[in-house]
Amino acid sequence: MQHSEMNYVKKALPSNLRSIGLLLLIAGIILGLVAYFIDQPRAMFNYLISYMFLISIGVGSLFLISLEYVANADWSVPLRRVIEHLAAIIPLLFILVLPLFFSIHDLFHWSHPEAVSEDKILQGKAPYLNATFFIIRSIAAIVIWSLFYFFISRNSLKQDETKDQKLTKTNIKLSAAFIPFFAVTITVSAIDWMMSLEPHWFSTIFGVYFFAGTVVASLAAVTLFVVKLKEKEYLHPKVTNDHLFSLGALMFAFVNFWAYIAFSQYLLIWYADLPEETFWFLHRWEGSWTVFSIALIVMHFIVPYAVLLAQPAKMDMKKLKFISIWLLAAHLLDLFWLVMPNMSVHAHGYVFSWIDLVFPVFIVGFVILVFYYRANKTNLLPSGDPKLNRALDFHI
């Protein structure tokens, strides 16, 4: 009988990871505060991008966990803890969202009553787009995510000790319940936080578009952590290239899915050619925004497609590390491209400021710290999972 997984000894993550994370986080917060006092709207728009990015990684990871349970997948079991650690961002969204609530007026045109009073379209949308309902929706989404995160991860952790197979069944049910909630909340979040920045514009595929980006970003984050941990030999030695291949293949699939959805959105608007829809794209084709639009296609689709196309590339640790960092940057660019042009400064093209470079520092520090503290408290291998043996023997 194989008892190799029982020999798993927990290894503490190096403490310099904590110092790096702390340093980046503190630097990010201080620079962010400075930015806030220099240029409040710009800082808040950047903070919104950071918030959406953290939703992408956190909630996207929870989606990946539920996908594993619902599909009854074997291969991802030894990696699930990494995904769970990233999903630990979710409860912290309660704190992260607060600064945004205090600057609704900086961000959202529809939140100004004087603007609504002279705009028929905004009046029509007012029953949905008003500050009270907006805050209720945002809080409700975080509550739903947090509840599912809490129960799913608690069951998973409990299983390490009890080895109770029923917990897996409970988690399968929880995951099946989570997925429809996820579909609705992620759509509502995308519409509320990003589409309503331009309240005259509408696109029914927008939620799916953000979802595609979310899964790409969370997969990239998971891959990055998995490859790094495997390099430093924190993972079980039986986590092999075959496991990495599955991550790479999923990433490749969702890069294609993102491109498919992004193009579908563009094609329909381009074909119908209705002024109330096209202006959104035309604005992103104005001045230096053209560069961003083209860069988005190249970064989010063409380069990752070319890199991940061949089978060996999906197992190659170096390539996976490169492409996961690349895709995280691409998702940041995607959010930047969605959010930033709505700032009045950028009406006729992008205007550079150092503030835009500050917030990614905050994101990186934040994610590293969350991962570090969560990982140090728990096992890095779900040693009680009934599927673990099969998962470690996984071969393609």
Added chain:
Amino acid sequence: MRNRLFAVAALFESPDKIIKAADAVASQGFRKFDVNTPYPVHGMDKAMKLKPSKLGFVTLFFGLTGTAIGLILTYWTMSVDYPLVIGGKPFFALPAFIPILFELTVLLATLATVFGMFAFFFNLPHNDHPIHDTEYMKMTSYDKYGIYIESADEHFDESKIKRLFTDLGAVKIYDLAYPEKITYPIFEPKFVTFLIITFVAVSGATYLTLNKLLYITPFNWMMDQLREDVQDVSQYLPDQPSMRTPVQGTVARGFIPYPYKGINNPTEVLTNPILPTQENLNLGRKKYLSYCSPCHGNFGNGDSRLRGQFPNPPTLHSKRAREFSDGMIYHIITNGQNVMPSYESQVTREERWAIVNYIRVLQRAKNAQESDLEVAKKEFEKNAAQ
């Protein structure tokens, strides 16, 4: 006589054992061997030390071919050969073409993968593989895991291999021989005769059936039709033309007969059925200028350029002409008078009445009363005020 040996095969009990066996066989340098299992066993490629499949390149090549074909197809049809403006888009509207490129890429890539796999990698069709119809094959598609090493392998040594299999824990070992070569002589005289007889019989039967047994007179080519040719002798009525003369008193559809035709000074005439509306007067003016003015002059003065060349056309402003009833003028146009011929064939009934109305306008304008001037003045002032 025993047939030439094709391979030595062995059956194993579990997937673990077959993986171990495949690994051992591959490690000993054997290349011409294969594994048969009831279902795909994960990790087999690695155990057999197989090189990555080249199939991906087939997919890639044909996928790109599909993209290229799609691009040429859309570009040639939509932008070059038959350019159409659709929805105000340019002739080369790339976003609209992308779905076609995508579909063709996927279509060619998948078809090429499947058929490439069958034709080049599986060497199909392959009906006489020696492992067909053997107990070994039957068991591997039931609950055993099989491996065989071909005698064509350069390291092949029957006894050594059998020992290796036994050491690995094989439950059964087989010698797989080439099957009896069965030939089917095609050019045997009997067979050729059979073919010829069949050919003659089938084609003869077909010919007879279609041309004699089930013969239906074909439609005779539109030459002899049951119809009458115009201006010909009738086929049905002797000594009569194909076109029939209408019965006496037949009236053409829409034709209204004129009862006073041919009477020079009729005692009674028609009354004008048409009101002189602006529209009707415009029609009358047009027709008057076309048909009447060459003799009677543009304003009915009888002063056209024909004056002096014919008996002079009379003025329409004489007392006699003014006292004609509408019906009388209509009668003159329809019937003609003195030198003037009938205009019945050139001017329709409605047009004739319109001309009559127009002549009345000319007459009134030329012989205006004081009261008419009053009316005209009022009209003028009203127009000026506006």
